[in-house]
Amino acid sequence: NAGVMQNPRHLVRRRGQEARLRCSPMKGHSHVYWYRQLPEEGLKFMVYLQKENIIDESGMPKERFSAEFPKEGPSILRIQQVVRGDSAAYFCASSFKDGNTIYFGEGSWLTVV
Amino acid sequence: LAKTTQPISMDSYEGQEVNITCSHNNIATNDYITWYQQFPSQGPRFIIQGYKTKVTNEVASLFIPADRKSSTLSLPRVSLSDTAVYYCLVGDINTDKLIFGTGTRLQVFP
Numbered sequence: 001n002a003g004v005m006q007n008p009r010h011l012v013r014r015r016g017q018e019a020r021l022r023c024s025p026m027k028g029h030s031h032v033y034w035y036r037q038l039p040e041e042g043l044k045f046m047v048y049l050q051k052e053n054i055i056d057e058s059g060m061p062k063e064r065f066s067a068e069f070p071k072e073g074p075s076i077l078r079i080q081q082v083v084r085g086d087s088a089a090y091f092c093a094s095s096f097k098d099g100n101t102i103y104f105g106e107g108s109w110l111t112v113v
Numbered sequence: 114l115a116k117t118t119q120p121i122s123m124d125s126y127e128g129q130e131v132n133i134t135c136s137h138n139n140i141a142t143n144d145y146i147t148w149y150q151q152f153p154s155q156g157p158r159f160i161i162q163g164y165k166t167k168v169t170n171e172v173a174s175l176f177i178p179a180d181r182k183s184s185t186l187s188l189p190r191v192s193l194s195d196t197a198v199y200y201c202l203v204g205d206i207n208t209d210k211l212i213f214g215t216g217t218r219l220q221v222f223p
Contacts, residue, residue, distance in 0.1 A: 004156075033210065042200070043157065043213040056210055091156050095206055100145045102206060104156035 002027065004094050004105035005074075012111045019079040019086070021108045025094030031055075032075040033093040033102055034067060043091060049075060050097075082112045117201045122218040131188045133217050135201030138182050143205040146177060146184045151198045151216070160199075161186065188219075196221045 035043040045059040049069035069075040093102040149157035
């Protein structure tokens with residue numbers, strides 16, 4: 001059983017460009033979560049999605065950040081007009097609909113230069 | 114959301130048993146207690162989860178007293194490769210998101 005798959009693992013963007021991070025949940029999982037981790041800090045919740053629905057986006061910055069989880073295909077975390085402060089590791093996790101555990105991917109490291 | 118409190122860091126030596134305690138005084142009835150391990154440049158890895166009493170798997174044991182206001186992760190005979198950050202999370206993912214605390218940085222020495 002494949003785990004949570006994230007790509008790209010590493011992404012370099014210049015200030016002002018767009019970054020797109022993709023996450024394919026574990027097989028059978030219908031819930032996806034995105035977390036951000038700055039260097040030497042803990043994981044901060046960003047957004048929680050089900051297929052075609054955003055359930056909780058209380059951790060998402062109000063501007064430039066968006067997330068989706070379409071009926072078909074991976075979940076996408078999109079960051080527009082990136083700034084240096086967006087440089088971080090972005091982790092995706094997934095769970096079953098009525099599960100009690102979320103499982104994480106290996107992360108996508110965004111570097112803004 | 115139940116807030117968790119863990120020691121910031123712990124040191125141990127190879128072969129010793131390590132116990133990391135997490136306090137969660139306002140845990141709710143439907144909340145589960147979950148522990149994750151994170152190595153540098155990797156995603157958090159699920160270690161163990163419990164609701165009450167004791168849970169054991171091939172990696173660790175989790176002790177939860179009757180009042181559930183705390184829990185203890187027990188790692189038997191640690192090795193150098195157990196050096197990592199350990200996070201205690203409390204919550205019910207069916208009703209709310211899981212919030213990570215600062216974690217406990219375990220350093221294992223030879």
